[in-house]
Structure formats: structure tokens, C-alpha cells
Amino acid sequence: MDVAERENLEAMRRWTKEAKIGEGTFAVVYRGRQVSTGRPVAIKKIKVGQFKDGLDMTAIREVKFLQELKHPNVIELLDVYSNKSNLNLVLEFLDSDLEMIIKDRNHVFKPADIKSWMAMTCRGLEFCHRNWILHRDLKPNNLLLAANGELKIADFGLARDFTDPGSKMTCQVITRWYRPPELFFGARAYGTGVDMWSVGCIFAELMLRVPYMAGETDLEQLKVIFRALGSPTEETWPGHTKLPDYVDLGRVPKPPMQDLFTAASQPALDLLQKFLLYDPLKRISAKDALHHKYLTSLPHPTHPSKLPKSGQPMKARPLPPDELDGKGAAVTGQGATKKRKSSTMGEDGPRKVARKLEFN
Amino acid sequence: MATNPKLAWLKGPTRPSTSSARPSSSRSVSKPGTPGPGNRPANGKPGTPSAYHNAINDPSGRMREYSNKDDKCPVCTTDRYLNPKLRLLVSPCYHKMCESCIDRLFTLGPAPCPICGKILRKSGFVAQTFEDLDVEKEVSVRRRIAREFNKKVEDFPDRKSYDDYLEEVEDITFNLINGVDLPQTEARIAAFRAANAALIEANIQRDSVAAAEQAAAEEEDKRFRAEQARMAAREEEDERTERERERRAVIEGLERGEDAEGVLRRTRAEAERRTRRAQELAAQQQLARASALTAFARPAKKDVIPDEPHIAYLDDLLSGAERYMLKPSYDDPVSDAARPELKSRWTIGGYRQAESWQRAVSCAVMGLGLGTVEDSAMEVDVGA
Numbered sequence: 202m203d204v205a206e207r208e209n210l211e212a213m214r215r216w217t218k219e220a221k222i223g224e225g226t227f228a229v230v231y232r233g234r235q236v237s238t239g240r241p242v243a244i245k246k247i248k249v250g251q252f253k254d255g256l257d258m259t260a261i262r263e264v265k266f267l268q269e270l271k272h273p274n275v276i277e278l279l280d281v282y283s284n285k286s287n288l289n290l291v292l293e294f295l296d297s298d299l300e301m302i303i304k305d306r307n308h309v310f311k312p313a314d315i316k317s318w319m320a321m322t323c324r325g326l327e328f329c330h331r332n333w334i335l336h337r338d339l340k341p342n343n344l345l346l347a348a349n350g351e352l353k354i355a356d357f358g359l360a361r362d363f364t365d366p367g368s369k370m371t372c373q374v375i376t377r378w379y380r381p382p383e384l385f386f387g388a389r390a391y392g393t394g395v396d397m398w399s400v401g402c403i404f405a406e407l408m409l410r411v412p413y414m415a416g417e418t419d420l421e422q423l424k425v426i427f428r429a430l431g432s433p434t435e436e437t438w439p440g441h442t443k444l445p446d447y448v449d450l451g452r453v454p455k456p457p458m459q460d461l462f463t464a465a466s467q468p469a470l471d472l473l474q475k476f477l478l479y480d481p482l483k484r485i486s487a488k489d490a491l492h493h494k495y496l497t498s499l500p501h502p503t504h505p506s507k508l509p510k511s512g513q514p515m516k517a518r519p520l521p522p523d524e525l526d527g528k529g530a531a532v533t534g535q536g537a538t539k540k541r542k543s544s545t546m547g548e549d550g551p552r553k554v555a556r557k558l559e560f561n
Numbered sequence: 562m563a564t565n566p567k568l569a570w571l572k573g574p575t576r577p578s579t580s581s582a583r584p585s586s587s588r589s590v591s592k593p594g595t596p597g598p599g600n601r602p603a604n605g606k607p608g609t610p611s612a613y614h615n616a617i618n619d620p621s622g623r624m625r626e627y628s629n630k631d632d633k634c635p636v637c638t639t640d641r642y643l644n645p646k647l648r649l650l651v652s653p654c655y656h657k658m659c660e661s662c663i664d665r666l667f668t669l670g671p672a673p674c675p676i677c678g679k680i681l682r683k684s685g686f687v688a689q690t691f692e693d694l695d696v697e698k699e700v701s702v703r704r705r706i707a708r709e710f711n712k713k714v715e716d717f718p719d720r721k722s723y724d725d726y727l728e729e730v731e732d733i734t735f736n737l738i739n740g741v742d743l744p745q746t747e748a749r750i751a752a753f754r755a756a757n758a759a760l761i762e763a764n765i766q767r768d769s770v771a772a773a774e775q776a777a778a779e780e781e782d783k784r785f786r787a788e789q790a791r792m793a794a795r796e797e798e799d800e801r802t803e804r805e806r807e808r809r810a811v812i813e814g815l816e817r818g819e820d821a822e823g824v825l826r827r828t829r830a831e832a833e834r835r836t837r838r839a840q841e842l843a844a845q846q847q848l849a850r851a852s853a854l855t856a857f858a859r860p861a862k863k864d865v866i867p868d869e870p871h872i873a874y875l876d877d878l879l880s881g882a883e884r885y886m887l888k889p890s891y892d893d894p895v896s897d898a899a900r901p902e903l904k905s906r907w908t909i910g911g912y913r914q915a916e917s918w919q920r921a922v923s924c925a926v927m928g929l930g931l932g933t934v935e936d937s938a939m940e941v942d943v944g945a
Contacts, residue, residue, distance in 0.1 A: 502871050
């Protein structure tokens, strides 16, 4: 038995698996425990061996980036080990996500609650960006909440590093409702702005309690964005007509935001508008957002332990739909089981995003 | 046909005079529910709620209807001498009149106030709480304003805007009380209501939750006190019966002709034992009381974690930014296509050429200073 094998076996013995709490095409999530301390963990078992291309790309990304990121507002990868032909990721156990809280009508969000969640999101994201990692799939569903109220950014399956000048990046990322306009226009080089747009959408969703800009198709989504924010002009976004997939959808004037966000304070509206600027270079960065007046002014952000918590008992969290659908042709042998799963989980229709992989 | 009583129902409701043949014709003319002269119950003594619904409704019982022996109705000049059951009510225009005047004037529908001429309805009259009607008016205005202007200090970005808000509320209240610019003031209230509908609703919910918690705490307090009083009473009772029993034992002992000295000694020992036991019991009860007190205090303490001001960073991982100075430009053929001044496809999507340099340089210097060598002092030349 060589050293690597022995280490792997040791890692495996550190954790125990308990009940299954979620299943997708490429991964099964179990509830587990650390043997030595009894600490609850989530174990994500990634099925390997049934794909022609080898290991699932999202798993590689998740391991690659999470191993580097250690921050209170980013989910912690505790361990990785393989068992038979499966790869197991041991993650921090978090019992709810922000989407559950937003949907639960029993909660009334105070302005300070929203501020607290925004501060934690920006803090975690700033850390990722400082370490040159784009998340590229931010949405309430991927912002998990610990029992003590801490918010943690999770699901780095679509993350990648940025600033590499030589390589093109895919524009087929981020769940549609949270995707910025430059990706719809086919930009193949982008930066932190894409994540900041998603944060702006989440901020608006926290205030409205419904998704702010929800389009049925990509084209529809662009129209929804323009209706909400006015169409971009040469002043608001210089040169946007030069992007590869630019489409002219006509001129729409910008409606005043105050009409929709009646309860929002002036600094909150200002920050929201800076998140949702068309020009990605002018869009506020996570670092600047952390120092924005909205977060520093009164009321203070709610202490995490006092934030609204999910009332319902822990239930299986369905994996993101894009993970469930799989990549079509990539899987042939397991077709029957795959179809059944995607049909049961398919009610999140509009949230799907075609996940294209880049091998460059 | 109209005379046929069996078909009377076909005609719909009939006047009592024409349907006198029907057995159910004893119905009175007055509308049910309104206290007309016919079905009005006898008026109670002043201060008790009578036929009017608008009696003071205060479950705590601390607030009572105001009445005075010198009361005199300003409309009919009846006083308590002529009508011992005199009860004066206040109109929405803040004029007092007695119940019989109200019945007389407003039973047949809205009518002008005999004092100021404002059109009033019977249902608008309320019981008087305060002797001074100006106070009465101010209280009701403030109650109305507080229902909608319910923002708290937490709802404001800073102290200044909260102060401005309080100022505005006070301004509106003053205008309403003193009748200054009424239409404009009402318009301001309506504008505020429209702009803050969601927040007002949320605050009402928050206030009701807080009120419920407060009530629960009070209830708990009351129960605790009652329990304590009961315990004290039982203790006293036990003590008395014990003493009684002892006295009897002494008498019985003496009756049986026992040695007086021995009986006395025994009783004294017993008394000592009893006081010791009582002391123990008292100590125990003290303990129980203390624990009950903390148990009572616990729910009130649960929300003490204070909200702290926002902190931008929670980690101390530095990006190495303090170790280098980025040049405004580098000779970099790889990223040449992404030069910002070209305004090419590369930059429009949000790509920053400077970031690629920043990353390269910061990654190069990040590890410096972590080792044992004092290399953090080293000047790093990151020029091309």
C-alpha cells in the first residue's frame, strides 16, 4: 500500500456517512459526522466512472477553488477522499439557504437584516475576488445559512480564475435571472463585474421578496432587464454595440427605482444602482461595496444569530437544476434513471442554465 | 288581494299599520340595533357604559370615563340635579352634549351640530376621558398619528434623518390639533402613507410581537408573585398548626402527670429542632425563589446580543498590495489586445488589463516575508 492510498484510507476513516439528503445526476449528498468530534458535515459523493470524459468538471473546480478559500463567509471544504471509484467531498454542514428564507412568508425582513446578509455576501465575495476567483453562479439558492445565522457562499462548480489575458471565457454561465447583460451579449472576456450584477439582483430580491428580473428565455431576460433599468446607451455603457452577440431591442427609458423599492433608504438605492450599472468597468467592486455608506450607516446590520431562520425542519436540498440535468450526450448508459430524476426536479424550469464546459 | 293575509309575503315587507292582522306585527319601527327610545335599556349610573358602543374600552381598567357632579348639557341645559343619570358625550368636533340630546337630534340620521354646525352622526360620539377637551383632542390626534408614523430609529440611515422625521411628525400633529392648513396636512399624511406602506405594515407586526412578549412577561411576573404569596401563606399556616400541636402536647403531658421538668425539656428540644428545620426550609425556598427569578428573567434576556457596526474584513489574508507599487503600464504583448484605450471587445465585457498585471505581481510577492529570512524588507523591483 503506497503513501497516497494510506492517506486516503485515513481520510475516509475520519468521517461517517448517515442519511442521504440530496441527489443529482453527478452527485449524492449525505449527512455525515466527524468521527472524532461528532461534528455534523455534508458529504458530497461525486459519481465517477460513468462518464467518458472522466471526472466531472464541476467537481474539479469545486475542489480546486474551495481548497484555497478559507473564510467565514465561504463554505469550508474539510476533506477530500476517494472510495472505490467515487470522489467524496466533505463540506461544512449548513441547514438552509437564503432562497428558503426569502420564500418563507412568515418572516418580515427588517432593513438591518437585509444589510447583514448583504454585508456577509460582499465579504465572502470580496475574498474570492481578492484571490482571483469568480464564482459565476451567485443566487439566493447558493448562499447557505449556518445554524448560527452566518451566510456562506457555496457551490463553486462554475467558478474559475480570471485575469488570464490569453484565454477566452464562456458566456454561458450564471443562472439566467442573475446573469449580467454583457454575458447575454456574448462577452468572452470579463471580470468581477459579473458576480457584482448577481449580488445586485439578490439585493433587490431581498427587498422585494420575489426575483427582481425573471425572464423566461435569454432574449426575454434582456427585455426584462431593459424594462427594469432602461436600455443601455453609449453614455451608460460605451461600446456595448461592438459585443459579438449584440442585439438591438429598441430604446426603453429608465423608470425611477424609488417607485418599486418604496421602503428602501437612500444609501440602499444608491448601492443597488451601482450594482446594476450596465458598464461592467463602472459597476461597484465587492471591496468598494464593503465600504459603501449603506453598510456603514445606521441601522447596524443585524447580528447573525438574530437573523430570521428557516422554520421548517431540515429537508433534502435538491441540487441545483443544472447539475441535475446533466450534459445530455455525456451520459448514455444511465439514461433511464437520469430521466426520472430530472423530471421530478424539473419544476425550477426557468432557473436552468445550459452549462457549457470549456476545455481550453 | 292585499287584504289576503296569506299572500302578504308576496308584497315584500309591509308597513306595520297594513299588516296589523299578522301575528308578527309587534315589530317596532325603529331599526334593530340602534338604541331608539323604545328598546333602549335603562341608562346606568354615570361612568358605566350604556346603550352606546363608544364607551371607553380599556382592559387594564386604569382609564375611566370622566364625569363631574357639576356636569351640565350645553344644549338643553339639563344638569345632574334634573337628571341624575346625566351622561355627556363628546362629538367629533369636540362639543359635549347629553345622551338625550344626541338621541333627539341624531336618531333620524346625520344632522348638524347644534353648537358649530358640522354634520354629525350618532356613532361619532365618544365617551369623555379627560376633563379638558383640548387634551381629549390631542390624545386622539396623537393616537391616530402614532398608528401610521411608526418608524423607529433603526429604520433610518443616521440620527439626522431620524430627527428630521420626528420633527415632521410633530409638525403634522401640531397642525391637526390646532387646525392649521388641514387639507395640506392631510395630503402630507397621505403621501407618507403611500410612500411607506410596506414599512408601516412591518412595523405594526413588529410592535404587536413586542406587545405580546411584554404581555407574556407581565403574565409570568404576576403568576410568580401569586405563587410566592401562596407559599408564604402556607408556611405561616404550617407554623401555626405546629405551635398549636406543641402547646397541646405540653398540656397533655402535664395532664398525664408526667414530670413537668421533662415535658418542658422535651418541648424545648422540639422547638429547637423546629426552628432549625424552618431555617433549612427558608434557605431552600430562598434558593428556589432565586432560581425562579432567573427563570423569569431569562426570556427577557434572550435578545441581548447587540448589533455591531459593519466590519469590512473578517480575515487577515493580505493580497500583498502593500509590498509593491504597480506601474501605470507594462510592455505586455499577451494582453495587448485588451488595452483599455482600444475599447475592443475585450474591455467592453469588463476585463481589466491592469488586473492581470496586478495578479501577476501580487502572486509574485505574496509569499515574501513568510519565511525565516527577513526578506519582507527587501525592495522588490517589479519593473519589466
